[in-house]
Amino acid sequence: MLQGRRVVLGISGGIAAYKAIEVCRRLVDAGVHVIPVLTEQAHHMVGPTTFTALASEPVKTSLWHDRDPIPHTKLGQTADAIVVCPATARVISDLVTGRSGDLLSATLIATAAPVIVCPAMHTEMWEHPAVRHNIEVLVERGVVIVWPEEGRLAGGDIGKGRLADPLVVFEAVEELFQDGPLRGRRVLITAGGTREPLDPVRFLGNRSSGKQGHALAEQAAAMGAEVTLVTTVELPVSPGIRRIEVGTAAEMHSAVQTDSGSYDVIVMAAAVADFRPVGASTQKIKKDGGVPTVVLEPTVDILAGLGQTKPSHQVLVGFAAETENLASNAQEKLHRKGADLLVANDVSAPGVGFAHDTNAVTIYGADGSVAEIARSPKTTIARKVLEAAADRLAPKHPIQDNESPEP
Ligand code: CTP
Numbered sequence: 001m002l003q004g005r006r007v008v009l010g011i012s013g014g015i016a017a018y019k020a021i022e023v024c025r026r027l028v029d030a031g032v033h034v035i036p037v038l039t040e041q042a043h044h045m046v047g048p049t050t051f052t053a054l055a056s057e058p059v060k061t062s063l064w065h066d067r068d069p070i071p072h073t074k075l076g077q078t079a080d081a082i083v084v085c086p087a088t089a090r091v092i093s094d095l096v097t098g099r100s101g102d103l104l105s106a107t108l109i110a111t112a113a114p115v116i117v118c119p120a121m122h123t124e125m126w127e128h129p130a131v132r133h134n135i136e137v138l139v140e141r142g143v144v145i146v147w148p149e150e151g152r153l154a155g156g157d158i159g160k161g162r163l164a165d166p167l168v169v170f171e172a173v174e175e176l177f178q179d180g181p182l183r184g185r186r187v188l189i190t191a192g193g194t195r196e197p198l199d200p201v202r203f204l205g206n207r208s209s210g211k212q213g214h215a216l217a218e219q220a221a222a223m224g225a226e227v228t229l230v231t232t233v234e235l236p237v238s239p240g241i242r243r244i245e246v247g248t249a250a251e252m253h254s255a256v257q258t259d260s261g262s263y264d265v266i267v268m269a270a271a272v273a274d275f276r277p278v279g280a281s282t283q284k285i286k287k288d289g290g291v292p293t294v295v296l297e298p299t300v301d302i303l304a305g306l307g308q309t310k311p312s313h314q315v316l317v318g319f320a321a322e323t324e325n326l327a328s329n330a331q332e333k334l335h336r337k338g339a340d341l342l343v344a345n346d347v348s349a350p351g352v353g354f355a356h357d358t359n360a361v362t363i364y365g366a367d368g369s370v371a372e373i374a375r376s377p378k379t380t381i382a383r384k385v386l387e388a389a390a391d392r393l394a395p396k397h398p399i400q401d402n403e404s405p406e407p
Contacts, residue, residue, distance in 0.1 A: 001177055003031035005080040009055070010104040013041025014086040015154040016120040016163035021046065023085050024054050026170040035060065035075065037104045039091070063103050072103055076110030081176055084108070085146075086120035086163045089131050095143075096134040114176055118146040118169050123159030142239040146172045180224025181390040185264040187225040189217045190256060190302075192232030194249045196276035198294065199285045207354040208271035210235055212319075212378045216267055217241050219382040223390070225265070230255045232270065249273050249299035256302055260309070265389045267317040268303045269343075271354075275299065307338020315389045320344040321354070330364050340366050340392055343385055363388050 007027060011020045027034050036051040036059045048059040060071060068074055076082075084091055084104070091105060095117070100106035108115060117138060125131055126148060139145060146169050151162040191213020193206040210233030217229040221241050228242045230252055237243050246252045249272045260266065275296035285292055303318045310316050318339040320330045323346065330344035345361045347354060360375040363385060373384050 006033045008079045008082040010084040011042045012039045012088045012091040014120045016086040017045035022166035072106035073110045075107045079113045083116045085118040087117045116144040120163035126161040183224030185225045187220040187265045188263045189267045190230045190270035193271040194273045197280040199281040213269035215378040215382040304337045315392045317341045321347045323348045
């Protein structure tokens with residue numbers, strides 16, 4: 001949905017700047033509020049009057065000409081997205097290093113909104129190791145790159161580096177705002193196996209790799225959710241996902257408890273220890289002290305606790321790793337823990353569960369539903385689990401019978 005979105009259209013000084021006029025036009029036609037920001041150099045390539053006439057606001061260029069003393073923070077804070085088209089090697093480099101030399105580069109580092117960069121430059125510049133490196137950094141940070149094409153360049157040259165077609169740029173903006181089934185929802189995911197210390201160097205743990213939980217977090221974000229990931233593993237996560245690192249079941253419990261009622265969906269994918277050693281030694285247990293006896297005590301059952309306090313709007317999802325009697329164990333767990341969905345996998349089957357990139361699960365619903373998902377990548381499993389959860393969410397703003405929609 002593009003209608004009503006605020007997009008800062010940054011135009012830097014490349015010959016291709018004239019194509020940004022069409023991008024501006026398409027965005028405005030689609031209902032986007034376009035704020036054009038031209039660099040000083042862009043003024044040599046295109047006239048600001050054209051953008052002022054076509055866009056939703058007059059062109060902005062300087063940090064100092066505006067009546068507002070801090071225009072870049074205002075622009076950055078209120079933008080739903082920033083599109084830099086064309087993006088020169090200089091602007092790309094500024095964004096990578098965080099240099100705020102002008103209004104456009106300052107706005108780019110004063111925003112939490114998604115950024116789309118559309119590079120355009122000569123082939124030699126595009127292929128220079130410095131530019132390649134900068135582009136890689138931006139990709140890692142989650143910046144969307146609209147890749148340049150091969151074709152006619154300025155000065156009669158032909159090669160790679162030509163700005164993508166304005167329609168392709170427009171479609172990249174459109175894709176950014178595509179409505180996902182979890183848009184506007186808060187989702188909490190737990191991932192990885194907890195570690196319960198015996199002493200400062202030893203712990204009781206399990207074989208969970210955290211891959212399924214991390215795939216759930218990535219998919220939830222891709223489906224539009226605001227995601228919090230409570231994890232015990234160091235796998236990287238996309239920008240935008242709030243990550244809380246924990247070690248023990250008790251730490252995971254306290255991280256999950258905070259604001260648990262504010263989430264629309266909670267997925268307990270973590271392999272939480274059921275027992276922990278009583279009174280972990282503060283010093284390393286020495287061999288010459290004899291064979292120690294380890295006494296265990298139960299940990300808190302986080303999922304069962306959430307099941308007891310669950311608000312009516314929330315969909316609570318548990319996981320179950322089983323080695324026998326999958327259906328009966330999973331259904332018993334689903335009801336005992338008060339979950340809405342329980343995702344069960346037989347971890348004794350080949351290519352399934354811990355440490356693998358694939359999984360095969362059956363999703364049991366408290367409503368009696370049973371959905372089998374054959375062996376697939378963990379990202380596919382994640383998507384199916386989240387779709388099942390999204391299907392059970394109440395509409396965000398239900399219209400009551402006695403309430404008529406606003407005109
Ligand atoms: N779980 C939890 N807190 C615990 C143990 C488990 O929140 N202390 C959650 C897991 O994250 C998972 C679900 O409960 O979503 C089921 O975990 P599982 O280990 O399969 O079940 P247990 O209750 O531990 O039962 P058992 O080990 O006897 O099969």
